[in-house]
Amino acid sequence: MTSLPVRDSVSNYEKISRIGEGTYGVVYKARDRTTGEVVALKKVRMERERDGIPVTSMREIRVLQQCRHPNIVHLKKVVTGSKPDSIFLVFEYCTHDLGRLVDAMPRPFSPSEVKCLMLQLLEAVDFLHSHWIMSRDLKLPNLLLTNGGQLKICDFGLARYFHAFDEAYTPKVVTLWYRAPEIFLGQDTYTEAIDMWAVGCIFGELLQHEPLFPGRTEMEMLERMVRLLGSPSEAIWPGFAKLPHAGSLKFPSQPYNYVERDFPHASVGAMSLLNKLLTYDPAKRLSARAALRHSYFQEQPPPKQPADFPTFPSAHDTGLRQKHQRRAEMEQQEDVARHKQGAKRSRAQLEVEERFGEAFGAQGGQLRGSAVLKRTRNM
Numbered sequence: 001m002t003s004l005p006v007r008d009s010v011s012n013y014e015k016i017s018r019i020g021e022g023t024y025g026v027v028y029k030a031r032d033r034t035t036g037e038v039v040a041l042k043k044v045r046m047e048r049e050r051d052g053i054p055v056t057s058m059r060e061i062r063v064l065q066q067c068r069h070p071n072i073v074h075l076k077k078v079v080t081g082s083k084p085d086s087i088f089l090v091f092e093y094c095t096h097d098l099g100r101l102v103d104a105m106p107r108p109f110s111p112s113e114v115k116c117l118m119l120q121l122l123e124a125v126d127f128l129h130s131h132w133i134m135s136r137d138l139k140l141p142n143l144l145l146t147n148g149g150q151l152k153i154c155d156f157g158l159a160r161y162f163h164a165f166d167e168a169y170t171p172k173v174v175t176l177w178y179r180a181p182e183i184f185l186g187q188d189t190y191t192e193a194i195d196m197w198a199v200g201c202i203f204g205e206l207l208q209h210e211p212l213f214p215g216r217t218e219m220e221m222l223e224r225m226v227r228l229l230g231s232p233s234e235a236i237w238p239g240f241a242k243l244p245h246a247g248s249l250k251f252p253s254q255p256y257n258y259v260e261r262d263f264p265h266a267s268v269g270a271m272s273l274l275n276k277l278l279t280y281d282p283a284k285r286l287s288a289r290a291a292l293r294h295s296y297f298q299e300q301p302p303p304k305q306p307a308d309f310p311t312f313p314s315a316h317d318t319g320l321r322q323k324h325q326r327r328a329e330m331e332q333q334e335d336v337a338r339h340k341q342g343a344k345r346s347r348a349q350l351e352v353e354e355r356f357g358e359a360f361g362a363q364g365g366q367l368r369g370s371a372v373l374k375r376t377r378n379m
């Protein structure tokens with residue numbers, strides 16, 4: 001703990017309002033008393049921990065200290081509270097999260113706005129994947145938007161480093177609505193393609209202004225996928241029949257893909273990109289790098305420039321709408337289950353798993369957009 005880069009105390013911040021509460025911490029809007037800068041303060045939940053900072057927060061700090069990218073929220077500092085074991089993460093403040101913003105907007109984003117958001121999301125995901133990081137929790141509420149139209153991924157509590165070889169990971173990842181089919185089917189050697197499925201769900205949600213697969217149970221999730229995309233089979237997903245739960249799950253028989261029917265206003269490029277992201281076989285699913293080169297981004301209209309994005313009243317400051325409340329409750333249940341699972345992993349396990357330097361590595365260890373690692377996976 002002595003290596004924590006704490007140079008500040010939370011008493012140097014004046015809390016303005018409470019803007020979010022997740023499973024792993026409460027988030028406040030606050031002002032730096034010295035500089036006047038408005039920041040987001042995330043209080044790390046310690047009540048369930050006996051031996052220091054929770055694994056999820058360790059992961060979040062570790063990943064965020066390594067990442068500097070315009071579309072990834074900037075962790076400015078880690079500061080202490082009045083009690084010796086209270087820790088706060090200080091982030092740049094973003095006016096909206098897309099979950100609440102979409103729920104509060106009467107109309108969907110325009111096609112050029114969706115394109116602008118998708119470009120920024122894919123840039124960030126490509127950055128993470130090229131640095132061997134999977135988010136494992138991409139969803140609309142974890143995408144922040146500044147008043148300057150900049151999208152930023154937040155919440156890296158489930159993020160982890162991955163390897164070029166198959167390795168078993170925990171199945172308790174990704175909020176239900178954004179979870180990839182291979183996870184439901186019990187594949188524990190999943191890859192970063194699970195993030196790309198979530199990107200597909202986010203894209204569908206931005207296009208239709210409603211969550212794409214708002215299932216309440218795993219089975220309902222699979223049924224909703226099949227209803228839109230058709231039934232998975234050995235022909236389109238080699239190895240599907242051998243997946244651990246493939247035999248026990250009864251898939252409805254549905255031979256058609258209804259993306260065109262269900263997205264009547266989407267362009268040809270948008271439908272093609274959506275289908276390529278929502279590809280059942282993770283080995284065939286589009287990577288973030290390939291998605292950035294997709295013809296959708298060349299089609300008319302061009303993506304809106306972030307600076308030209310309209311501004312919206314902050315959804316942080318409005319009351320929660322019913323729809324958002326429902327989303328939050330469902331996610332909360334899921335996250336509690338995941339937290340229990342995650343808490344069972346010891347700090348030592350985490351160290352071995354991630355094989356990644358010091359928990360609170362020096363600033364010099366940051367990864368930047370230009371320093372893309374060579375990946376052996378695609379060679």
Ligand SMILES: Nc1ncnc2c1ncn2[C@@H]1O[C@H](COP(=O)(O)OP(=O)(O)OP(=O)(O)O)[C@@H](O)[C@H]1O
Pocket residue numbers: 019020021022023024025026027040042073091092093094095096097141142144154155156157331335
């Ligand atoms: N930097 C920020 N600026 C503005 N709002 C933020 C910021 N970081 C987080 N928030 C708000 O707080 C909410 C919860 O944050 P976050 O997802 O990081 O917490 P969590 O406890 O990990 O949540 P979850 O239960 O989803 O895992 C976000 O959805 C967003 O509304």
